[in-house]
Amino acid sequence: MESTQNSITEEHVKIARYAKAMGHPIRMYVLELLSKQSCCYSGDLTEVLPIVKSTLSQHLKELKDAGLIQGEIEAPRIKYCINFENWKEAQDLFRKFLKMDVEGPIIKCK
Amino acid sequence: MESTQNSITEEHVKIARYAKAMGHPIRMYVLELLSKQSCCYSGDLTEVLPIVKSTLSQHLKELKDAGLIQGEIEAPRIKYCINFENWKEAQDLFRKFLKMDVEGPIIKCK
DNA sequence: TCCATTGTTCGTAATATTGCGAACAAAGGT
């Protein structure tokens, strides 16, 4: 079933997907905030972030699509929280990835 | 000197920059390979990756621009290695970021 | 010197990202 040359694994695709979602300062801010203080409303964010609500909505959608956060309707607002299932997966993937070569390479380059 | 509303810090910008560079399966593969086995030549990569050399060159350039890797001329080839100074910074940033809420939020969201 | 090898750069194209404002939808309160 596999194509290409089995170099790129499903793990590379997964971690790249999470990394891509994290690849914007606004989204990193939101993730950090949520992972620190459980939940927040999107209105709280527009007050401190230098973007309009529609742009924020798009960033939140990206984080949602990547699986890192989830929204819960609490009318008339929406409460955003970390999606802890996927968050844990992302943590594990990054930890595994970052564990490598903490002390530098075996063969020092140059 | 700061503008906006001091929500987005320099750290958010930095980690987002690294995350963005990691936001593609090809680049994650290269980073993993290099962090595992010290160095490699770009020709080694084209052999196993399902992209042509010019595309690979662009991905390597992105990793270089983000500061995660460095190239060293070793004619007629170029030896690519992890840039360990920045790699360490990225590791620290991600570790700090990932450390948060390993066990879940204080206030469980529904 | 000419050729082969290696990798970058250029030109091109398709698609994705980022951002704004306006319009829209959903729900609660009066």
Add this chain to the structure above:
DNA sequence: ACCTTTGTTCGCAATATTACGAACAATGGA
């Protein structure tokens, strides 16, 4: 029923990303 609040969706524009092939540069070897 109407209005307010909240957030999404739409339309638009500018720019970035991803990918390919062709052309180009640099270097070592024949």
